[in-house]
Amino acid sequence: MNTIEAILSLMIFMLIISSFISVPTPELEDSPYKLKLAEDIWRILYLKGELTNFQEDKILEDLNKIKELTGLCVSINWKEESIKTCEPSEFVVVKRIAFINSSPEMISIKIGVTNE
Amino acid sequence: MKQSQPNAFISLDFVLAILPVLLILFYGLSLSNLLVENSTQNMESQILFDKLLSASDYVVRYAAVEKTISPNPKESKSVPNKISEEEFSKLDVNSLKEKLGLSSLEISFEKSASSGACIYRLVLYNNEIKKLYFCGNNEYN
Numbered sequence: 307m308n309t310i311e312a313i314l315s316l317m318i319f320m321l322i323i324s325s326f327i328s329v330p331t332p333e334l335e336d337s338p339y340k341l342k343l344a345e346d347i348w349r350i351l352y353l354k355g356e357l358t359n360f361q362e363d364k365i366l367e368d369l370n371k372i373k374e375l376t377g378l379c380v381s382i383n384w385k386e387e388s389i390k391t392c393e394p395s396e397f398v399v400v401k402r403i404a405f406i407n408s409s410p411e412m413i414s415i416k417i418g419v420t421n422e
Numbered sequence: 423m424k425q426s427q428p429n430a431f432i433s434l435d436f437v438l439a440i441l442p443v444l445l446i447l448f449y450g451l452s453l454s455n456l457l458v459e460n461s462t463q464n465m466e467s468q469i470l471f472d473k474l475l476s477a478s479d480y481v482v483r484y485a486a487v488e489k490t491i492s493p494n495p496k497e498s499k500s501v502p503n504k505i506s507e508e509e510f511s512k513l514d515v516n517s518l519k520e521k522l523g524l525s526s527l528e529i530s531f532e533k534s535a536s537s538g539a540c541i542y543r544l545v546l547y548n549n550e551i552k553k554l555y556f557c558g559n560n561e562y563n
Contacts (some may be wrong), residue, residue, distance in 0.1 A: 316442040323453060332464060334471050339541065342479065346544035349503035353546050371551050372544065 340398040344417045347372060347380055348402050357404040357413075365389050377419070384413040394418025470539050470560045473522045478543045478556045480518070481529060486510040505547045505554065519558070527558040 350372075351357050356365045366389055369380045373391040381390035381397075384406065397418030404413045488506040490499045519527040528534040531552055533542075538559035545554045 311439075313442055316446055319446055320449075323449070334464075334468055336471070339471075339475055342475065343544065346482070346503055350544055350546055350551055353501070353504050354549075368551065375551065375553050376542070376544070 337398065340417065341400065343376075343378070344398050344400040344415055347417060348400060348415050357402075360404055360406045362389055366391070378417050379419065381416040382413055383416070384411045466560060467539070470524075470558065471541070473524060473560075474539060474541045474556045474558055477518055477522055477527065477529075477558070478541060478554070481513065481556070482543045482545055482554065485518075486513050486529075503543075503545050505545045505552075507548070522558075523561050524558045525561045527556070529554065529556055531555070533557070 347369075348357075351365060351368060354364070354368060356368060365382065369382075369389065369391045372378060372380060379390070379392040379394040379397075381388055381394055384404070394416050395418050397416040399414050399416045401412055401414050403410050405411070406413075482505075483502040484500050486505050486509045488501045488504045489509065490501075492498045513529065515527055515529055519525075526536065526538060528536070531547070531554060533540060533555050534557035536557065536559075538557055540555055540557040542553040542555050545552055547554075
């Protein structure tokens with residue numbers, strides 16, 4: 307009787323432990339890094355003067371270059387409009403001010419990996 | 423009164439009962455050991471990642487970027503993300519490595535072939551968008 311009880315306890319214990327083992331191990335906390343990359347993209351566009359003159363074709367050219375280098379999708383949104391290389395699936399967003407047609411507008415820069 | 427079961431059978435029953443308990447203990451101990459090892463490894467990777475991120479931030483925001491030097495230090499400005507060839511060549515990687523407690527640190531526009539972790543930052547170099555790699559290893563690895 308004792309043996310049966312002990313074997314049953316062992317089985318239950320194994321069942322509980324196996325559920326713990328299947329829990330995925332925590333991944334690297336990289337949200338500050340993603341934020342830095344979004345800041346880098348904003349800085350690059352700013353330094354190249356794309357955000358002061360807001361030339362959409364030039365911005366798209368730079369975003370395509372960034373996608374080619376890093377594989378990252380970038381989407382710039384303001385009001386109802388947007389410029390994007392592809393739709394970011396998992397993204398980080400930074401908000402900055404850019405001059406669009408000589409008036410300051412709040413733009414959001416989203417970066418992420420492609421889900422295509 | 424005479425015993426209904428022989429002693430040998432009681433001992434066998436005891437052994438069979440204690441065996442799963444011992445197995446549970448052994449399994450529990452090896453599992454906790456594995457979990458501790460995993461969490462230590464994760465922590466080390468996170469520390470290394472954070473150190474590389476700090477190094478990259480220092481280099482990309484201040485150390486290797488274009489600067490406007492003024493006689494008044496308060497008026498001197500640096501241009502984050504715009505890498506200057508001159509400042510980049512002057513970069514003291516060894517001192518940075520020691521301050522961060524890393525066994526190796528490489529900062530270059532090409533990804534290092536050596537082992538260890540690497541991160542990259544996007545910069546403007548000669549008016550071109552480039553990836554600047556920061557590769558390193560922890561001292562205790």
